[in-house]
Amino acid sequence: MLNTKSKLKWLFVIVTGVAPVFSQVNPEIQLGVRGLTSFNTDVGADKATSAVNDFSDTGLLLGFRQKLYSRFRGQFVIGFQFPDADSDLGQLFFHQTFLKVEDKANILKMGRSRVRSSLIEFPTLRDDDALSFTDVLNPFSSGENTEDNQFGNVLELTHIHNQRYWLRIHGEHFTRTPLVQASSETDFSLNALGLSIEYRVPRTQLWNRPIVQQIGFGYNNYLMKKSQFADEYGDVLRNFIFSAIVNLRRDPVHFWDLRSQVISNLGFDEISAIDDYYSLTRARSIGGLTSLRYIYRKLERPTVQLALSGGYKVFPDLTNKTTQTQVVGNVFYRLGENFDVGLQVQYLAYNGDLENLFGENEMRFQFGLVYSIDQLWNDQFDDRESLLNLEHGYIP
């Protein structure tokens, strides 16, 4: 007769149809938490002033990782965050749910995760504060949810050469909004394919990198026939991304760097006006964002960070001359370990067709608190980018 534990095990096997589960080897458990709340005041040239208490982008990530029988490691990550107040994603959005298998030089990732619509991160209060410049916009999205541009169902294979050269090929299922009735084409079928090549200095070698931190190139193809979109203009929407991060002053106390990313959306020739979000994402455009950042690090930790970012985007094929400008300035002060207070000011200006959609300009003032945690339990093996593994021989 089976005891209770055995019964549960067999029940699990029956339900999942996979091999029995054993519990002798503890997984590494990783917890990532970001609490982010801000008081926003928007002042628009042609809009009423608004005040919002915003806690979007607050989220939690839980990861489980262990060594596999060979040189590989397996990982499962699940996480959620609070979407923007005006999104239709509900109270919680599960932005990360993926499995990963990796060895020293290869990574296979499958599941929902950050899509490769961007190559680098920018120093803004929230990840989507300068979305039109930081990310290739999702051409299947109505624009209601910024998360549609950042997260998708991902199948990604990465090869790392000589510790610093990252080659990725990836396919995604980008969310289509508004949602349509599920079908084999809309579920999780790939509606984008791309690749990227990056030179990237590992974070742990921060003080070994004289000038270049990162240089990257990405190429994305959105398969417009998929997701029940007719090939109205063409089969494939193509984008290129170029990115670079350079050190201006590599100093542990007064650190300066500069980062820039340019996105060229080849668009469809037929689009000569922007009258909705779909056409915004599909019109030919070229835009770039550049950030200058200063970090004062008093006791080997960031104490103050100042950043100034400026972006400009032009849509050359439109009948009306249309441009978009954004300037973001912010300062963060560390109140304690991992706990920051920040002030951010954003200025956005539109003309041409975008002025009709978003107004002429907008100022946003934000006062925020940010608390980030990254904790590991049952630590059992090293990371690929640890100094021991990078400089003293990799131990699987």
Add this chain to the structure above:
Amino acid sequence: MDRRKFIQTTGLMSTTVLFPKVLLSNSAKSANKDRFPKPLEPVMKGDVKEFRLAIDIYQQEVVPGFKFHTLAFNEQVPGPEIRVNKGDKVRVVFKNNTELNHTIHWHGIYVPWRMDGVPYVTQMPVMPGKEFVYEFVAEPYGTHFYHCHWGTLLHMQSGMYGSFIVEDPDDPIKREFPYEREYTLVYSAHDSNFIRRELNSMLERMKERMYLMKNGRFDKERFAVFDTKDEFVSAVNNGYQPPYSTNRRAPAELAQPNWFTVNGKSYPMTPNIYITEGENIRLRLINAGGEEHFLHLHGHDFWQVCDDGLPVPQPWQMNTVRLSPGKTIDIIIEGNNRGLWTFHDHDTRRVTNNGLYPGGNLLALVYEDLPSSEVELDPMTQKMGLNALPLVALDE
């Protein structure tokens, strides 16, 4: 015929019989020799014996299938054995090939105080790429050891220790218990996860600090080094956050050892101690780790003859000896009970490999004159494909 004579007679008779091949083959004995600290040969400079020690980051295979990064003197864990005569003039040229700070402390030796190797008390740390020359006269007689005294909690369990034997041509122990063979056993306990986390953390910090040091910039609060206690207290009163408070720079948890080694190896790769009937052997036991060990020999009593290197006034007979951190104890085993005997920690938590029994500091006392007939297995066991004792068992 008394028992001893009977044993000796049967021992002589059995010399014509096949001995256990597995234990006594040349290859087995040669491999076993490698499981003891290798002697470091001096170069005579006038009347001074000069030794050279260099420290590097190295990968130690504790048992097949498990490696971790260590700090190793001359690429050995433990470091090489330094053996001198009482009264010798000794010079040790220590070269730091790592990106970490180190010193060497001569544990139990009457060195001049500036040679004692305590950073910021007797000397400045030996910084990356630098050399330091230790000079002293070798005394007192006995079993001693050397170890790093910088970041001692991490650096010692990472492998920075080695035996230092001061011999006396008129050895008092040899006079009382005549012996020809002796063995050095250096015990340690390692939290491989703590070592990995802390080494990485220290390496990251040191890269940053070395950048500043190269530029001649030193900040007392940043480096957490003050001239006086008053200066430190004053800094705290003025808002300085010491590293043990809210500005941690290291893992929060203290080490919880999961590997227990003798001469850098865990069972089944621990050394065998060879003896023959009627022979006395001397074991020099050194605890270079942070855990207590209660070493028990099966089938025998032994004589404790030295404590911290010094001959005890009256040798003490026992079968279990307590070896505390920092202690050295010498014992004499009389070969008076032929067989294969285990010599192990009776705190059986230390007889484990990563939590699994058996493992750790379990080793065997092997009578070389044991006839093969005594190690044979019964026919049923032979049918399983097993040949003779001792077997390597990894899971009981």
